[in-house]
Amino acid sequence: MSFCSYYDTYQCRSCSWIDYHYAEQLKLKTDRLHTLLKPFEPQEWLKPATSPIKGFRNKAKMVATPAADGVVLGLSEEVSLIECPLYDVSMQKVLHTVQQWLRELGVKGYDVKKKKGELKYVLLTRSTSNGSMMLRFILRSHGILGRLEKGLSDLLLRAPELKVVTVNIQPVHMAILEGDEEIFLTEQTRLEERLNGIPLYIRPKSFFQTNAEVAEKLYRTAAEWVNEAKPARLWDLFCGAGGFALHCATPEREIIGIEIEPEAIACARDSAAQLEMKNIRFESLDAASFGASSGAKPDVVIVNPPRRGLGEQLCKWLERVSPENIIYSSCNAVTLAKDMERLSSYECTKVQLFDMFPHTEHYEVLVFLRKI
Structure with a gap:
């Protein structure tokens, strides 16, 4: 018996792994991720970021x-x-x-x-x-x-x-x-959320992570990786309400966030204004369109695409832009692996799994790619 009566009585089977002990769920996800990314020979595998098993969805x-x-x-x-x-x-x-x-x-x-x-x-x-x-x-x-x-x-x-x-x-x-x-x-017209002390706003049509506790760990880790790279210029593609960009902001760092949904960009701009960040701007554009018309080369690019991944066009563009580092946040490791094949001039230095979706086979993964 699980802790969910809906599952035990066959009324809802969405949480298909709920019968597994949580440690077993993490092992299954980790093993699958290792299999998918093994061809890229990651230099470091970090310990998975865990989630509460109940009450975690917002x-x-x-x-x-x-x-x-x-x-x-x-x-x-x-x-x-x-x-x-x-x-x-x-x-x-x-x-x-x-x-x-x-x-x-x-x-x-x-x-x-x-x-x-x-x-x-x-x-x-x-x-x-x-x-x-x-x-x-x-x-x-x-x-x-x-x-x-x-x-x-x-x-x-x-x-x-x-x-x-x-x-x-x-x-x-x-x-x-x-x-x-x-x-x-x-x-x-909006809710205020705070992750790691940073105000983020949620409007009806803006994307926001459904597991705030794990999202905090994800954004904090990405910011640590960015700070290790010490970039002067950073681009955040598929930036949503600005979670990654805002966590990575410093007074001297130039940041551009790109997102197609205008409501999400409005939220990101409000957060930046509240924090009085001067060197960060957010634009409502399709990532592919921005890629075709962008200017000065970034040192680091953060990408957080939907489940379909970046695709061939954006990967080719990233290869041409050739930033020193790419930080890729993915909710679909299968399309992540396909994109990593396309980004052939980069090596994988770090991988970490973030268990955003307990009791299912799904998870978020963050990889650090460095120019060879």
């Missing part, structure tokens, strides 16, 4: 399913996941409150087969530094917007942790999480 994504009671938040009418042990107790309580509030309002979940109903998803994000939360309702249309607005004051009284509440309109009958239109129902 974001919940709930499918809103129609049911006799109105709506169930979870996987289906039969499976509500509002007590998932990956969320801390405060998130579980808020999810309980939101589900009950929606039922009292008579809100129906979206029926995929019948293409009826309004509410598709409920997303909840928590700041681990201050406990405040952001709630997003993903709707098919504006149909129940007025009902949510009218009942909002009652919800905020019952769940005072909620500081940001939004509605996102996603009208397409496809497995797309969100649409272009975001409507704020509260004056506050």
Whole structure:
């Protein structure tokens, strides 16, 4: 028996490794990573960065399913996941409150087969530094917007942790999480998180790591590696809300952060302004576009691409730019290995696994690549 009743009763099997002892999970992940990166002969393997085994996720994504009671938040009418042990107790309580509030309002979940109903998803994000939360309702249309607005004051009284509440309109009958239109129902539009004392902001569409405790270790390690390299100029590609760049900033170091999502760049700029950092700038650009038009050569480039990796085009560009060092943060070691093959003029000096996703086969890995 695991610590999760959903798993033990076969209601949810997302945490496919939950039956393994945590030490065994780490060994399996480490062994797989060693196999993938063995051809590159890393000079140093650092000890894996571990995670709590419960209550570590700061974001919940709930499918809103129609049911006799109105709506169930979870996987289906039969499976509500509002007590998932990956969320801390405060998130579980808020999810309980939101589900009950929606039922009292008579809100129906979206029926995929019948293409009826309004509410598709409920997303909840928590700041681990201050406990405040952001709630997003993903709707098919504006149909129940007025009902949510009218009942909002009652919800905020019952769940005072909620500081940001939004509605996102996603009208397409496809497995797309969100649409272009975001409507704020509260004056506050972002959450503040603090990792290693550095303020980072979370807005509805900005990417943020789902495991804050391990993210702290990841950013701190990257900053240590950068400081060892002593670069005068650093580029952070796929920078998100600026976590890597802000951790690596010094008064004398010139830093550019590049991210395609404008909301994330707005958050990164706000953090830099709060910290009064003068030598750092963030631009909302596609990494490939920036790569084609960039100017002065950097000493270090940090890359944190999505699961698909950098790809051939960006790897070729990095080979042409030829920075002395590349720090690569990856959530998919398979595509990382493919990119390392393409970056043939670099050697791997250090590797560290960060267990961002306990009870699954997934993990984050950080590698330090040095120009041969």
